[in-house]
Amino acid sequence: MANANFFTRLGNLWSGFVSLWIADIEKDHPEIAYENAINGMVTKYTRLKSATAAIIRRRDEIDGRVNVERKALEQVSRELETALATNQDDLALVLLQKKSAIEADLNGLVDEAEQAKTDADDAKNALLAVQGEIGKLKGERDRMLAKMQSAQARIQIQSQLEGLSVEADVQALDRVREHIKTTIAEANLGKELRDTDLDVRLDKLRQQTGTVTARAQLDELKRARAQAAAGKQM
Structure with missing residues (x-):
């Protein structure tokens, strides 16, 4: 008895595991769950169809028996009328009993036919x-x-949009921008350092001095020419 209970519990446990496994599969593949449900309904429909066919066949059989009994009742009624008309009382008694039996059977069959039709x-x-x-x-x-x-x-x-890593691309572009700005700043710094260098300033001063001297010489030449021209006119 203990072994039987053990194997029963083991079977129930295994059935539980199988049910959980099937449930997980059906969640991942809902089409399987729907197909299983539809197939179950189709199986039920097939069985119900066979049962319905049997019920309809029984209804038709009872209807056939009702028709037979009605015809028999009509026949025995005619025979009874003939026996009465011909004063055959012995046959009339037999036919009357037969008619009563047929009517009882017919009444039962009519009730059964109604129930069969409802079913x-x-x-x-x-x-x-x-x-x-x-x-x-x-x-x-x-x-x-x-x-x-x-x-x-x-x-x-x-998922694909989240995996595009737009932020990483923008960060990379920001690094490029910072590098460009740093390079420009370095170039400007070099120019600023050159402008403040003493040698550079002396070179500029010499250039300016040469320009000033040349300008003074040019002015002097112009005055001399002007004076010469004025002396000739006198």
């Missing part, structure tokens, strides 16, 4: 309901899988 209608409605559920489930599957694919595509696009 058949209920079975057909249940069959149509299951068929409708299968159609709705297929429609839901198509819509939900389309939404799932759209969501997965959006997630993939978002």
